[in-house]
Amino acid sequence: MSQFQTIDSFSPLSFSAADPDSLLSTLFTPLPLSCQLTLRNKFFMAPLTRDRNVPTNVPTDLVVEYYRQRAKGASLIVSEAVLVSRQGTPWPHAPGIWSEEQVVAWKKITDAVHEEGAVMFAQLSHTGRINHAEAPEQIASEKPIYAPSAITARSGSGNFKFRFIPGEPGPSSPTGIPDPRQLVQVYKHAALNAKRAGFDGVEVDAGGGFLIHQFLDNTANRREDKWGGSVENRARFGLEVLKIVKDVFGPGRVGIKLTPAGGYNDIGMTLEDTIETFTYFIAEADKLELTYMTFLRYDEAHDPIIDGKRRAIKHDMIKTYRSLLKDSKFFVVGGYTPFEAAELISSHKVDGVFFGRPWIANPDFPNRVRFGLGMSEIDMKRLYGPRDGRVLGEEELAKGYTDYPLAVLPN
Template identity: 80%
Template sequence: MSQTQTIDSSPPTDPNFSLSTLFTPLPLSSELTLRNKFLMAALTRDRNVPTNAPTDLMVEYYRQRAKGGASLIVSEGVLPSRQGTLWPHAPGIWSEEQVVAWKKITDAVHEEGTVIFAQLWHVGRINNIEAPEQIASGEPIYAPSAIAAHPESNNIKLKFRFLPGEPSPSIPTAIPDPRHLIQVYKQAALNAKRAGFDGVEVHTGGGYLIHEFLDNTANKREDEWGGSVENRVRFGLEVLKVVREVFGPGRVGIKVTPSGGYNDVGMTLEDTIETFTYFITEADKLDLAYMMFLRYSEANDPIIDGKRRGTKHDTIETYRSLVKNSKFFVVGGYTPLEAAELISSNKVDGVFFGRPWIANPDFPDRVKFGLEMNEIDVTRLYGSRDGRVLPEEELAKGYTDYPLAVLPN
């Protein structure tokens, strides 16, 4: 059995305060009501072996967490095209095989009463021209500008360890007409809908493709897709519009990481607030289900050339008032106690949890009864990033074999 650790679920000094708010329903939109406020963030686990299609082992993984009480699950990052791949076994949604495989997962999750969104995630320049799926795509690596990410950016060696030597991201090709990639997102949304997803979360942060368009250190274009704030924001907004056309109102969410840092992005504080204020304000007009903001942490902000790359600021304080038509969610290592306090004080509408779900498929029960949490087996966090095709029994370790808690009578 895994080692255990205790989370802070004790009530604060206010005797009237309670964690009970986490166990009450949350109306996500006019059509979707979540049974509680235990939201599961996207968690990349690399178990799509031997191809880019989800497996039966993944069906069990998602079913466990739905059965354990997650009200909304956002899938691990799903690649909209073969061109936007990063490592050999990341899941895609560009083929019929993948659509059929994801349908098994969404069916299993729905059987347990849980809502599931697909996170659409195009990596942009965070890629290598020698990556097998990139080669198979027959296309160049696309980004807003021909600027490679710094090799000291987060986890570069981990990302590309299936390639020989110490590879870094390749210099991308500035895409001639970004409308091509907007249609790639639209087709991915159509496929996600056929696969049974209730909606999609568009990853607009993390230093990946949409964030690269937003950030003036990665986007040096001089056409309608670069330069001014309005132009740099255009690509992300157009992606949201076409995805919303597919799923309708209240079924599209976005992940936003204004503090930057990760994958070699980060503007001045002035540029950051100006850019994201405009982006968030315009996105809020599109009848989205939610916006989810990652709070700043040094773990996501590497030191490059002797200094931090990101722009530290309080995302709740800075952007909360801008979100008027969709739910305001946050993510970033929040404890259940912090989540309950933020929700009860109306600072946020909900909090996504990530790492607790990895080792605790019954996370809500453990919080409810103040039980110990399983410790994550970090040696099994990812499945096969070195390119090996591991047998299912190996991939299950640290994935679907965490023990459930013994609940009090």
């Protein structure tokens, strides 16, 4: 494959956003995110797992450079998933925010992003049952793998192949957390650390089949106490997490990511249960003075075949949930092209669109859109850092990470 491909492979563009009358020009206008924060444009960078925090789980100077490059054009960057505790960290070189060393490292990143004029939120995540008992951080935590219920996610349901463990097994059997309030406090500690690290806010990861999603889903949550059973009870954990992190950051500085279509990591209720559960959860969350809610649209790539059939519950995020938001911004993510994003924003169907994959190989993504320039291809062999236990040097880690070329701009 050639080093560059045309922008048409991301979007059906036949004109340049440099024309102020073009539809794409809306992406280059400011957006008030909250009373405290205004974004300079509508180029948002979605969380992108890259696994470059080698040799441990502490961001390095290479990671600082990666975010700085993209902050030159982005207005809002949501970090890669930041694990809230050792317990719940399933793979090597994913960053955490439970230690002082990690706080100091993240502060270098937020400082770099702010120097370039962008806003940065930390995505707080806990994988719950999507873990393995032999994962290094899980062992170091000296705790069980916690989940709402002792139900193991079926193999082949996500991207978690534990390559650093012989045989690349699937997730281990979890233990039902005796008192979920313990994990709510873990999120509070992570939010306090994120604030000390200079983040402008946090995004709570409530999707992807991870911990909060597991509490919401009645196929993963079979509890018979106040944390399970009814819709209200299954929603309780996620709402308590949102409340406590909002207490830390204040109103207008907390977002949430949701994936109601499910599928990934063996999550998915019936359509009726899905809509009932998320309708209640979204309406209640919207009362908490959140900044935004982001919805992942259905994508077959996130819908694995398990036991001969697809797991997700396909439905339209905008048509189903948009009207429920009264106070929070409504954002979407999931392979949208710049043209699609501009069209959705201009028609007021959404308030904003996160872009993911284009940022990986194009740190100057907004400029390429503005001038209708070609896009660099992703080096798929170097998409992630080492997941097989190897420890690579910085030069090797930089390949496919911080070494993508900038486009030559017209005079």
